[in-house]
Amino acid sequence: MASSDQSNDHLVHSPDSQHPANLICELCRKFYTLGWVTGTGGGTSIRHNDHLFIAPSGVQKELMQPTDMFVMDFHSREYLRRPPNLKPSACTPLFYAAFSRRGAGCCIHTHSQWAVLVTLLVEREFGSSACFEIERIEQIKGIPKGRGDDGKVGGMLGYFERLRVPIIENTAREEDLTESLEAAMEKYPDTFAVLVRRHGIYVWGDNVQRAKTQCESLDYIFQLAVEMKKLGLPWT
Numbered sequence: 092m093a094s095s096d097q098s099n100d101h102l103v104h105s106p107d108s109q110h111p112a113n114l115i116c117e118l119c120r121k122f123y124t125l126g127w128v129t130g131t132g133g134g135t136s137i138r139h140n141d142h143l144f145i146a147p148s149g150v151q152k153e154l155m156q157p158t159d160m161f162v163m164d165f166h167s168r169e170y171l172r173r174p175p176n177l178k179p180s181a182c183t184p185l186f187y188a189a190f191s192r193r194g195a196g197c198c199i200h201t202h203s204q205w206a207v208l209v210t211l212l213v214e215r216e217f218g219s220s221a222c223f224e225i226e227r228i229e230q231i232k233g234i235p236k237g238r239g240d241d242g243k244v245g246g247m248l249g250y251f252e253r254l255r256v257p258i259i260e261n262t263a264r265e266e267d268l269t270e271s272l273e274a275a276m277e278k279y280p281d282t283f284a285v286l287v288r289r290h291g292i293y294v295w296g297d298n299v300q301r302a303k304t305q306c307e308s309l310d311y312i313f314q315l316a317v318e319m320k321k322l323g324l325p326w327t
């Protein structure tokens with residue numbers, strides 16, 4: 092992309108609070124108060140039509156401005172807008188996997204301590220991927236069941252159904268998680284989230300509202316699961 096395209100400011104300037112560049116900043120401010128994007132970790136990306144809105148790497152995510160956002164073309168994967176002196180989030184290939192493989196409209200990455208603790212409570216399984224499983228908790232109904240053959244979300248999990256969230260092993264560099272995240276998506280076609288051991292979680296949804304509420308439901312369930320484990324109560 093020509094360097095003149097770096098100043099495509101119209102892509103991120105909008106008085107509309109629901110514009111992706113504005114929303115990412117607002118969401119990250121909220122997520123910071125929850126401990127989800129502390130110390131520059133974590134982040135959020137939104138797809139709007141063929142534009143992907145991506146935050147910079149290594150910045151305080153709760154202080155970002157709309158003009159800090161990168162904009163990538165979904166099909167060519169070229170940057171239509173690159174703020175000077177910033178690098179795109181290292182999570183970009185993982186966000187891209189959610190957009191391209193799952194048709195997501197938003198993907199959230201948190202470093203929530205509840206997500207990290209849950210990954211420490213599930214044994215690493217030799218030769219097969221590990222998975223967090225829980226059932227008979229009301230908040231499970233905040234998580235979608237998966238997609239039908241038509242590609243549409245097939246309703247929410249029921250109270251008596253089991254929530255499964257695959258866990259992948261962490262890597263030294265965020266980008267290097269991409270292959271195992273994609274493998275977990277293949278193995279668990281119904282999942283809307285993947286935990287990363289000792290690191291956090293990626294949660295995606297058809298749109299911002301769904302990704303956010305699913306992430307909130309999961310975080311609530313993880314906190315509960317950690318407390319249940321301390322009390323010796325079974326998850327399933």
Ligand SMILES: CSC[C@@H](O)[C@@H](O)C(=O)COP(=O)(O)O
Nearest residue numbers: 130132133134148149180181182
């Ligand atoms: C506290 S550094 C965390 C990063 O290495 C990474 O895990 C992360 O979630 C954020 O990456 P970033 O490139 O800043 O968007």
Ligand SMILES: [Zn+2]
Nearest residue numbers: 132133265291
């Ligand atoms: Zn991370």
